[in-house]
Amino acid sequence: MSALASTVDPLSATFFALADPTRRAILSRLARGAATVKELASPFAMSGPAVSKHLRVLERAGLIQRGREAQWRPCTLEAGPLKDVAEWTGGFRQFWEANYARLDTYLDQLKNEESPE
Amino acid sequence: MNAAVPGTSDYTTPSDREIRVVRAFRAPRRLVYEAMSNPKHLPKWMTGPEGWTMPVCEMDLRVGGKWRFVYRMPDGKEMAMQGAYREIVPQERMVSTESWGPEWPDTVNTMELTDAQQGVTIMTLTVLYPSKEARDAALGSGMKEGMDKGFARLDALLPSLA
Numbered sequence: 001m002s003a004l005a006s007t008v009d010p011l012s013a014t015f016f017a018l019a020d021p022t023r024r025a026i027l028s029r030l031a032r033g034a035a036t037v038k039e040l041a042s043p044f045a046m047s048g049p050a051v052s053k054h055l056r057v058l059e060r061a062g063l064i065q066r067g068r069e070a071q072w073r074p075c076t077l078e079a080g081p082l083k084d085v086a087e088w089t090g091g092f093r094q095f096w097e098a099n100y101a102r103l104d105t106y107l108d109q110l111k112n113e114e115s116p117e
Numbered sequence: 118m119n120a121a122v123p124g125t126s127d128y129t130t131p132s133d134r135e136i137r138v139v140r141a142f143r144a145p146r147r148l149v150y151e152a153m154s155n156p157k158h159l160p161k162w163m164t165g166p167e168g169w170t171m172p173v174c175e176m177d178l179r180v181g182g183k184w185r186f187v188y189r190m191p192d193g194k195e196m197a198m199q200g201a202y203r204e205i206v207p208q209e210r211m212v213s214t215e216s217w218g219p220e221w222p223d224t225v226n227t228m229e230l231t232d233a234q235q236g237v238t239i240m241t242l243t244v245l246y247p248s249k250e251a252r253d254a255a256l257g258s259g260m261k262e263g264m265d266k267g268f269a270r271l272d273a274l275l276p277s278l279a
Binding site: 018019020095096097098099100101102103104105106107108110111114 | 123124126138140142143144148149151152158161162163164165166167248250251253
């Protein structure tokens with residue numbers, strides 16, 4: 001019945017990936033430019049493997065891309081899914097603003113029906 | 118931004134897990150409650166984005182009673198949201214649960230109505246998420262910017278409704 005209920009849609013994967021402060025910090029760092037795992041690990045009290053785990057979640061969500069060079073594998077930000085999030089959250093507010101604007105008009109109508117001028 | 122001015126909304130985050138919308142309506146509290154609690158009225162205004170409709174609006178308005186809305190989008194796809202009522206004080210307060218499906222966090226929504234100046238009613242809707250992460254995800258990062266854009270669109274829309 002619900003179009004959303006049956007599959008894990010890409011937006012849900014994005015939200016899951018974003019629901020962690022370390023992963024958001026990694027994305028903030030990558031917004032300034034490509035970085036290696038070692039560079040990404042340095043601001044955190046975290047091992048390389050722990051950071052790599054976060055990077056895998058981000059990669060699966062399509063939020064980052066990793067280079068092919070075995071040694072460096074620099075990470076870069078992929079903006080597409082973030083844009084979808086921005087659109088969805090914008091939609092969330094638009095949903096309510098559109099409703100309330102219509103309710104303003106509808107209430108005027110109800111008032112007039114109660115006490116026709 | 119002054120939420121006591123009809124036609125404007127104020128979005129805030131009163132706690133780590135909540136989003137609050139305050140909106141003033143130029144109508145008596147009794148009428149605002151009627152428009153928000155009677156399934157006869159909701160499909161007339163609570164239809165979301167342009168082009169959507171609400172073909173199903175079921176409300177069993179009592180504590181423990183269930184509600185269910187089905188939205189139909191312009192491409193014919195449908196989306197259901199549902200929940201149950203936890204608390205009802207007619208014309209004052211309504212607490213309900215809301216679920217859009219397993220991938221979305223369930224929320225607890227508290228809607229309160231108070232009288233403002235002559236003929237104006239203030240609605241406060243507080244949406245409680247299961248975690249800060251779920252709230253933040255719903256909020257997104259560019260909320261302020263998005264809000265301002267939303268208000269600009271609304272400002273553009275209002276003259277056409279008047």
